[in-house]
Amino acid sequence: xxxxxxxxxxxxxxxxxxxxxxxxxxxxxxxxxxxxxxxxxxxxxxxxxxxxxxxxxxxxxxxxxxxxxxxxxxxxxxxxxxxxxxxxxxxxxxxxxxxxxxxxxxxxxxxxxxxxxxxxxxxxxxxxxxxxxxxxxxxxxxxxx
Ligand code: FES
Numbered sequence: 001x002x003x004x005x006x007x008x009x010x011x012x013x014x015x016x017x018x019x020x021x022x023x024x025x026x027x028x029x030x031x032x033x034x035x036x037x038x039x040x041x042x043x044x045x046x047x048x049x050x051x052x053x054x055x056x057x058x059x060x061x062x063x064x065x066x067x068x069x070x071x072x073x074x075x076x077x078x079x080x081x082x083x084x085x086x087x088x089x090x091x092x093x094x095x096x097x098x099x100x101x102x103x104x105x106x107x108x109x110x111x112x113x114x115x116x117x118x119x120x121x122x123x124x125x126x127x128x129x130x131x132x133x134x135x136x137x138x139x140x141x142x143x144x145x
Contacts, residue, residue: 019117022087029086031093033078039064042076047144050136056125059085063133065096067141072096072104077133084123089130091115101138107131 018026033039039062043049046064053060059081066074075093079085092112096104109127113119119127 017120018083018087021091021115021117022084022119025087025090025116026083029090031074031076031097032086032090033076039076039078042074048137048139048141050133050138050140052129052132052136054081054085054125054129057081059126059129061085061089061129061133063089063130063137065134065137065141067101067145070100070102072099072101075134075137077130079129081129082123082126084119084126085129087116088112088119088127089133092127092130092134096134101141104134105138107134 033042042064045066047067048065049063051060051062059079061077061079061081063075063077065072075096077089077093079089088109092107095107095111095115099107109124109131112127112131113124116127
């Protein structure tokens with residue numbers, strides 16, 4: 001099968017399609033749960049939880065937040081999604097920490113993609129996973145407070 005038959009290519013003759021920022025966050029994701037045990041421990045003291053599945057690809061994202069004085073102090077996650085989902089959620093977690101709940105709600109998938117320096121068009125939906133999971137985690141926090 002020729003390469004042109006693939007729907008999504010990570011690279012072309014011009015080099016990688018992913019920006020350096022995407023690669024940096026994919027290879028070294030921030031605020032990710034590295035083990036189930038770490039997730040279980042964090043869960044005990046989390047203030048909000050959100051999980052979503054992507055209708056576009058069937059991948060899943062889980063996110064937990066901690067909130068103090070209306071400010072997000074921690075944002076941890078894990079996913080069974082792709083490189084773009086990992087990079088997007090990694091950078092989103094950094095963007096969310098330190099923001100008030102109101103500010104965090106204003107973050108959009110477009111903001112995430114901008115921070116990453118862009119994503120290949122067919123991977124834009126991957127940035128929505130983290131965004132939706134954060135929204136659900138905030139809704140969960142708000143429903144309890
Ligand atoms: Fe499923 Fe990217 S292809 S999250």
